[in-house]
Amino acid sequence: MLSRARYILLNAYHILIDGLFDAVPILLAFMVLSFGAGKEAVGLIVSLGTAAGTAAGLGTLFLARKLGFMQTIALVTAVCGAGFCAGTFSGNIIAAGLCFILAVTGYNVFHNIAFSYLTLHTERRRLGRVMSDFTAIGDVGRIPLVSLAAFAAAYSFAGFPGWRAVCLVYGAAALFAALWLVLSCRGEHPEQQEEAAPGRSFPSFAMFRERNISLSMLASILNAFSNDRIFTFLPLLLIAKGMDPKIIGSFALGFSVGSFLGKMACGRFVDNFGPRKVFVAAELLLTVLLCALIAVDQLALIVAIALLLGIVTKGTVPVIQAIITEPVREASAYGDVFSINSFLRGITNMLTPLLFGVIASTWSMDSIYAIMAVVAAVAVIPVLMMQQPDLGG
Secondary structure, eight states: OOOHHHHHHHHHHHHHHHHHHHHHHHHHHHHHHHHTOOHHHHHHHHHHHHHHHHHHHHTHHHHHHHHOHHHHHHHHHHHHHHHHHHHTTOOSHHHHHHHHHHHHTTHHHHHHHHHHHHHHTSOGGGHHHHHHHHHHHHHHHHHHHHHHHHHHTTSEETTEEHHHHHHHHHHHHHHHHHHHHHHHTTTOOOOOOTTSOTTOSSOOGGGGGSHHHHHHHHHHHHHHHHHTTTTTSHHHHHHHTTOOGGGHHHHHHHHHHHHHHHHHHHHHHHHHHOHHHHHHHHHHHHHHHHHHHHHOOOHHHHHHHHHHHHHHHHTHHHHHHHHHHTTOOOGGGHHHHHHHHHHHHHHHHHHHHHHHHHHHHHSOHHHHHHHHHHHHHHTHHHHHHOOSOOSOO
8 A cells, every 4th residue: 555655755756846847848938038049949949848758757667666766856856957057057058958858858757756656555546546646746836846947937136047047946946855755765675666668668559459449548648739738838829829928827827737737637537437537528628628728819718728728638637547547457567557548649749839930930829729729628538439338438
């Protein structure tokens, strides 16, 4: 069973890692304005960062075997902090991009090892609630860290640009957290990861022979296409609508609060109604909200939509975890499932920012969100094709 100390540790570092990760698009938007770069630069940087994180995610089992559970988390946190600190002194968008690529490299590693550990040590009937609580707690970091970054980056402090100050403070905090974890677990032996299949350090793709696993992964890919980059381009969408950059923080706050509420609610819905019903409802509602976001220009309505978008987009995170593990029968395969899922979503997230950046430059920001709306509706099809009944139905 899951120990209380380990659960607290996971949540504490989840708060930090998620908060820093989601602050990156906000800071990039202000860097683009500061350096005079094009909108496509944001898409390229996020794509390369996703590629680095995707590649690193495949090595989760290897790192867990070699370093152990807490040492792997410490490494991920230290790398993130180093990237933010280096970004403080970047003189152009290329240097800033390289720094942020480094900062987000370990994001998938952290979530793979955490999800696998939680799934292995949690009863199936409680998995939806545990996953929802864990993913929602990550938003405890998103709400203050992302909102603070959005507000502070718009100002300067004694001639020092706000986004540079945010990078410095966030980076120093992550490095301190990594150092504390290393010192606190000094002398411990690397922990053998029970969720890894014996003798392997990298995931096996043979599980795709199972039809339901293939369909669940396809649904996850489409979900990533329609959901994962909504927040990345939202600051630029608001600027394109003629809004003052200083009010972006209000939108970020609404989205972050919605994310927290959605994760808390959707995981509990999974335990009561099953992951597939919850997923279908969330994706169809997302389609409607994205269309509404394109149509409206009033600040109050946009903030309200941001709250609802946070609920249905981030709320599907624990739902997806439940869907992809539903067909799995062997505990040793959980590590493979989460690593492969993050790999496939990573490839999707690597390509979509680049694609969306080109679309924004060629057509408009509205075109990006129209495409997301269509894909969100299509995402329900593979879930409806799955033959196995819901765990909660």
